[in-house]
């Protein structure tokens with residue numbers, strides 16, 4: 761799958777976010793090593809601390825669809841609900857999501873590419889999870905990326 765198609769999947773997921781409190785809509789699309797896609801969006805809750813980020817939502821779907829051990833890359837698109845034109849700058853995963861992506865990298869025994877985008881998916885920054893979260897916490901000392 762092309763990067764543009766992966767980012768488009770994240771953009772479509774973003775529009776299905778449930779974020780009535782922050783109005784900050786985020787979508788994520790995880791791609792497997794064989795090109796399968798699992799998407800997620802942030803899901804807020806009136807009890808704020810129960811909200812779930814888009815990245816972890818997508819990784820949950822990925823685990824069910826093709827397994828965390830097969831995640832090759834993840835695209836993230838975000839911005840205010842009304843911002844579809846972009847220009848807000850690329851967003852990057854929060855610390856907790858970096859740890860969640862590192863967990864998948866540990867299962868995959870490979871680094872994971874992280875494509876960070878603005879709301880339009882046009883401004884992009886490219887990282888790996890090892891770059892975004894060096895020396896991540898892991899219970900598996902042999903896990904790559906973790």
Ligand SMILES: [Zn+2]
Nearest residue numbers: 813854856857
């Ligand atoms: Zn997060």
